[in-house]
Amino acid sequence: MAGRLIANLIVMGSGIIGRAMLQAYRKALENANKTGVAHEAMNNIRRASKTMTEQEARQILGVTEQSTWEEIAQRYDKLFERNATSGSFYLQSKVHRAKECLENVYQKNKPDGTPT
Numbered sequence: 001m002a003g004r005l006i007a008n009l010i011v012m013g014s015g016i017i018g019r020a021m022l023q024a025y026r027k028a029l030e031n032a033n034k035t036g037v038a039h040e041a042m043n044n045i046r047r048a049s050k051t052m053t054e055q056e057a058r059q060i061l062g063v064t065e066q067s068t069w070e071e072i073a074q075r076y077d078k079l080f081e082r083n084a085t086s087g088s089f090y091l092q093s094k095v096h097r098a099k100e101c102l103e104n105v106y107q108k109n110k111p112d113g114t115p116t
Helices: 002-035 037-050 054-061 069-086 089-109
Strands: none
Touching: 054 069, 054 089, 069 089
């Protein structure tokens, strides 16, 4: 009898705490939406998740900072084709994004704007 009473108290208590936490979370979201904080946070998350650093791009392609654009292009072609035939679309897209990132870096460093 006492065990059943304790079990009921635990179940009821956890339900009350769960509802209180859910209500607090909803209120926090409501307040964040009113001030625009939630929208700005989502934009920052999206922006951060889409960008690739130069270091990450070099690691994906397996090149160094001293590599020429021709070496990067050859490495890209090899990895892209390998993942197109027997790899995964995810890895293929990572290779492509890495090339785009390094292409932007090389365009900024060259006075005429071409990566080659």
